[in-house]
Amino acid sequence: MAQFDTEYQRLEASYSDSPPGEEDLLVHVPEGSKSPWHHIENLDLFFSRVYNLHQKNGFTCMLIGEIFELMQFLFVVAFTTFLVSCVDYDILFANKMVNHSLHPTEPVKVTLPDAFLPAPVCSARIQENGSLITILVIAGVFWVHRLIKFIYNICCYWEIHSFYLHALRIPMSALPYCTWQEVQARIVQTQKEHQICIHKRELTELDIYHRILRFQNYMVALVNKSLLPLRFRLPGLGEVVFFTRGLKYNFELILFWGPGSLFLNEWSLKAEYKRGGQRLELAQRLSNRILWIGIANFLLCPLILIWQILYAFFSYAEVLKREPGALGARCWSLYGRCYLRHFNELEHELQSRLNRGYKPASKYMNCFLSPLLTLLAKNCAFFAGSILAVLIALTIYDEDVLAVEHVLTTVTLLGVTVTVCRSFIPDQHMVFCPEQLLRVILAHIHYMPDHWQGNAHRSQTRDEFAQLFQYKAVFILEELLSPIVTPLILIFCLRPRALEIIDFFRNFTVEVVGVGDTCSFAQMDVRQHGHPQWLSGGQTEASVYQQAEDGKTELSLMHFAITNPGWQPPRESTAFLGFLKEQVQRDGAAAGLAQGGLLPENALFTSIQSLQSESEPLSLIANVVVGSSCRGPPLPRDLQGSRHRAEVASALRSFSPLQPGQAPTGRAPSTMTGSGSTSSRPRLNLSGMCGTAGRVMRVGRVPPKRGERVPGAPSLSPAPPAIPVLHPGLELLRPLPCMGASRGATEASQILEQCPGLPLTSLGCPLEDGLKMGSQHQGTQSPCPKRARRMSFPLRCTRYRRG
Secondary structure, rough: OOOOOOOOOOOOOOOOOOOOOOOOOOOOOOOHHHHOOOOEEEHHHHHHHHHHOOOOOOOHHHHHHHHHHHHHHHHHHHHHHHHHHOOOOHHHOOOOOOOOOOOOOOOOOOOOOEEOOOOOHHHHHHHHHHHHHHHHHHHHHHHHHHHHHHHHHHHHHHHHHHHHHHOOOOOOHHHHOOOOHHHHHHHHHHHHHOOOOOOOOOHHHHHHHHHHHHHHHHHHHHHHHOOOEEEEEEOOOOOEOOOOOHHHHHHHHHHOOOOOOOEEOOOOEEEHHHHHHHHHHHHHHHHHHHHHHHHHHHHHHHHHHHHHHHHHHHHHOOOOOOHHHHHEEEEOOOHHHHHHHOOOHHHHHHHHHHHOOOHHHHHHHHHHHHHHHHHHHHHHHHHHHHHHHHHHHHHHHHHHHOOOHHHHHHHHHHHHHHHHHOOOOOOOOOOOOHHHHHHHHHHOOOOHHHHHOOOOHHHHHHHHHHHOOOEHHHHHHHHHHHHHHHHHHHHHHHHHHHHHHHHHHHHEEEEOOOOOEEEEOOOOOOOOOOOOOHHOOOOOOOOOOOOOOHHHHHHHHHHHHOOOOOOOOOOOHHHHHHHHHHHHHHHHOOOOOOHHOOOOOOOHHHHHHOOOOOOOOOHHHHHHHHHHOOOOOOHHHHHOOOOOHHHHHHHHHOOOOOOOOOOOOOOOOOOOOOOOOOOOEEEEOOOOEEEEOEEEEEEEOOOOOOOOOOOOOOOOOOOOOOOOOOOOOOOOOOOOEEOOOOOHHHHHHHHHHHHHOOOOOOOOOOOOOOOOOOOOOOOOOOOOOHHHOOOOOOOOOOOOOOO
16 A cells, blocks of 8 residues: 555644643642533533534424424334335225215215225234335334434433523523524633633633534545545546535544544544554555445445435425425535535534525526527427416316316426426526626635636536535435445545545644644644645745645634634734735725725615625625726736735635624724624725726716816826725636627617716626616616616716826
8 A cells, every 4th residue: 555655744733722831731629619510521522512502592492303303203114104004005096996885876985094904904014024024123223222312412411401501691592592602702701610621721712613623624624635535527427526414424434433433532533543653554444444334334225225215205295396496496515515614614604604605606507507408498388388278277167177087187297397497497687797696606605716717607617616506406316326326435435545544634633732632724823734825925834735725724714713803813823814904904005995985975886785685795896886897907016916915815804894883984994803793794995986097987976177186186197996805716806708798788888988987787797778687786777877867866977087
């Protein structure tokens, strides 16, 4: 296995999370003053239960939810057994006649109980079916195991319930309305009173995150370094991603908590995996273990497959009947959730971030409907709708039509066909700009391959994004195939990477005082894992093997610092964040943001702001109004600087929330302040100035007389162009090719030539009269001044020439 030798090197802990002199501290508390929560041995499990109880909205909701899960499993098994052995389908399908009357000539009315077999017959049929008996025994053992686990968890969570009431002083009735940051702050304060952890006097927010997300951070790092076999190239399909809940469960079973795993307990990696002397032997041992678990998956494949099919049928059959287009909706894939996740990002934080990007992601994927498929869908919907209309009309005339065999089935299938076909027919009034939509998506998901920039309209970009944002039907199909594909991946794809995995855990595990062994990437240390292109130049010592891909270290650090404003980062991270703050202020000053303030109040800006979707960042408004509407020239080289430096700094500025009760000002925001609450709105900093070729334009201002000096303007020379507020990986906004704006482009171009500063409905896209980006943007902007007057707000275009 010499071919698996890697160039990773052992990384030591970059800093201690304890104050000086507390590295080997054990806090002694007299016996009489010990509280029930003094020196909790397994803090990982304890903090995870505290977090889970908070997310499940209290003990009562969690208890009822667990009971219903047990009842669901019991119902699926019992109902399936009843359908297989206790129903006479000949009577149900009217293949056998049933006569309850003494007179054979009387009409027969079959009832549903007539199709049910008597209890003795049903019991006999079950006993005769050996395969069914075996499945029922295995299901019974599994249900009893879940019941015992449920009782144990209830006892454990009752202790967490008491911890909330007495230590944190949060009643269960108030828990659904408390944010996690509030609960976490009380935990930090409780450490000072009860000494939950005896190895440190004080706990930090990062300590709590590390214990809750210890294994999840390893998984994020493994995906980031492409060590897990998740990408495959299949004939005819190209590159595909396969990552299901079953496959993830097996990865975690092998690496973290299963028998023979790499970890001694929840917080400590086994000592032999920290040394490099036995790496080949340990890799061979891990390879054998993967093989045996793969074989076990093969043996259990039939049972798991049957359960997956039954559960999917009972879960989605009713939804499909009620909403036939539900399977055509999209969801974030499991791979996408792991790829897009920051280090030290809790599940609810990730979910909130992805939820905000759902609508623009759906709009972007809808840009790529096939013209041929649309044509076929229109005609198919016409034919199916015509037949459906006739059947409905006949049913209205005489309801006995439904009694004809297969008429009701035909009506149902035709209705489903029409609904499915309509999902492939785009709205003729919609105009899509893929580049702008992709930038809105990036404002929320924060990660994007570099080659997507400028290629948002290409099918290759769409296919790669579909790996992160897949159809619900594809998600269900992958879960159904998971019992078959998972053992193949484990045996033939994961086993050859055993040595690389062993080296990864040895090289990227550090011991933190009071926390235990953690993934070194989760320390978010820009010196050891920073990327030179992400503002870490001169600050990072990481080799190409040690640095996190896609700037995940820097973005995770920014996200955690803003989510937890009270956290004190280590020295290198503090310097990095301070440099970001300075860069934001410099960019703001260059764009006129530091002194200019907000865009002046006018009806145009108010209209845009009032109709802006809550799922889109306010920085996008700044780009639309300030950056792109004026169609200014590209930035000079001295203002562009490092692309990653400016963009990451702007990302941090757009992340920064507005303090509750604080009015927005025109100053560049301090990026490290904010409540971290998801309900606070980000600051909107606009200069109101747009640079164009040889002119300066202000929106909503009365034009001055010739020769008159504009108040506040030092000269009539062109103002420095605005630096758009963008997230990492984005280029500066520029005119983009739009889809759907075919008519009226010439007229709109002439209007733009006469009034270059006129805002557009979509970024840099001349629109025909009446077209819109969506219902929320309809009527807000128009390339026609006459229409603008009809919309009851003044629209002025003022030009200043060079002096």
